Amino acid sequence: MVLLPNLLGACLAIVATTTAAPAGTCAAPKPPPDSDTPTPGHEMTGIPMPDDFHRFQRIYQKKIRASLPSGNCTKKTIGKRRSWDELDDATRIDYLRAVNCLAAKPALTDKSLAPGAVNRLDDFTYIHINQTNIIHGSGYLLPWHRMFLWQFEEAMRNECGYKGHIPYWDNARFSEDPTSSAVWSGSETGFGSNGVDLHLEPKTLVFPGLTKPFKLPMPGGTGGGCVPDGPFKNLTLSLGPVVKTFVDKNNTYGYESNPRCLARNFDPASSKGVLTWANATTIVSSHSIGQVRGTIEGLWHKNSHTYIGGEGADPFSTTNDPAFYLLHAQIDRLWAIWQGQDLENRQYTIDGNRTFLGIPLTDAPDVPVSLATLDDVMDMGLGYKPKAKEGMPMITGNFCFIYE
Ligand SMILES: [Cu+2]
Numbered sequence: 035m036v037l038l039p040n041l042l043g044a045c046l047a048i049v050a051t052t053t054a055a056p057a058g059t060c061a062a063p064k065p066p067p068d069s070d071t072p073t074p075g076h077e078m079t080g081i082p083m084p085d086d087f088h089r090f091q092r093i094y095q096k097k098i099r100a101s102l103p104s105g106n107c108t109k110k111t112i113g114k115r116r117s118w119d120e121l122d123d124a125t126r127i128d129y130l131r132a133v134n135c136l137a138a139k140p141a142l143t144d145k146s147l148a149p150g151a152v153n154r155l156d157d158f159t160y161i162h163i164n165q166t167n168i169i170h171g172s173g174y175l176l177p178w179h180r181m182f183l184w185q186f187e188e189a190m191r192n193e194c195g196y197k198g199h200i201p202y203w204d205n206a207r208f209s210e211d212p213t214s215s216a217v218w219s220g221s222e223t224g225f226g227s228n229g230v231d232l233h234l235e236p237k238t239l240v241f242p243g244l245t246k247p248f249k250l251p252m253p254g255g256t257g258g259g260c261v262p263d264g265p266f267k268n269l270t271l272s273l274g275p276v277v278k279t280f281v282d283k284n285n286t287y288g289y290e291s292n293p294r295c296l297a298r299n300f301d302p303a304s305s306k307g308v309l310t311w312a313n314a315t316t317i318v319s320s321h322s323i324g325q326v327r328g329t330i331e332g333l334w335h336k337n338s339h340t341y342i343g344g345e346g347a348d349p350f351s352t353t354n355d356p357a358f359y360l361l362h363a364q365i366d367r368l369w370a371i372w373q374g375q376d377l378e379n380r381q382y383t384i385d386g387n388r389t390f391l392g393i394p395l396t397d398a399p400d401v402p403v404s405l406a407t408l409d410d411v412m413d414m415g416l417g418y419k420p421k422a423k424e425g426m427p428m429i430t431g432n433f434c435f436i437y438e
Contacts, residue, residue, distance in 0.1 A: 075122040080207030084311050090318045094374025098436050107434035115437050117204040118360055119216045125198050126223040130265040133356045135194035150272045150291035159273045161415030163287050163350040167243045167395055173386030173406025175331055176369045177425025179362050181414055184432055186359055202363035209309040225357045226264025229257035229298040229344055239277035242286045245394045255299035255343045269296050274351025288351055299343025308337045318371045323383040326372045335365050367437040382426050384408055
């Protein structure tokens, strides 16, 4: 039997507080409860958000709040997804604890599908590997990953007692010096730092499962070895890697057990001058779903993954790096802000093929190229198969969240 996720569980509340002006100063009018006043935590560092991006974000936030209540989603219950860099330490530590908690719980995936799946994190990695050639370079990219983030959040809450929401890696703030983000802290409040430097050479990796080989260049990077610090330094990975310099006939999709450490390989050139506020603004100001999907995926998504490198840069088993979920929350946030400029016309739109760049899969080589539709069924793992359109809203169905 498949346990369907608890819908109400998605709507746990964190109530924002507003700060009164000190006595004797000319008090600004108290912001209304639906303003984007930050909840207490760390002060934002890095490159400040420029006015033009801020304008897009405010329009999105206003439109979402104006649409509440929506079913069980209300101004009180809406989940606030915030930047990791501004979360308070207790929330950070609790998030990281919940990830390690999932790593300590046994996998639910059928052993015949993924003999190497050991823990609950591997369940997520298994289905991401299994669906990679369908959910990237295709119309499903955005709705599939939105649903995936929500499932992960639900697992953290329902199985590991996490009380918060998925934070995002606000990488535009740190494009010129990514390691200054608190995400990459090696303390108990970060995801750990770069892997030990192995002085790797650039290489070219190949996707399995496609009838036309797709090659992925990988920079040499500045690390490549095990992450030496932080809460995941003792994490043992099992599934993957999948992309190699050759298609591995013996373990094509990395479903067999392959115990190893979490490796990272930061590539500053994928971030500097690339993951900038200017490019983020270009994405949210796109005029069509085709344009936004193309720039999100080809520019932001690809370079964010390549920046992290190591496990995080394998398009299939990338979920092995727990930072994946923060990276994808940022992708989801950019899409959400774009949707929020015109909810009526942009919430439910799809564009793109049904497979990676429209290339036929090796297990269905004769299926002709076709376009994704809103009613196509997505495979989220463990028997959960929603339609693509179910992965698109932010405050209806399973969802109740806003990016702050
Ligand atoms: Cu993905």
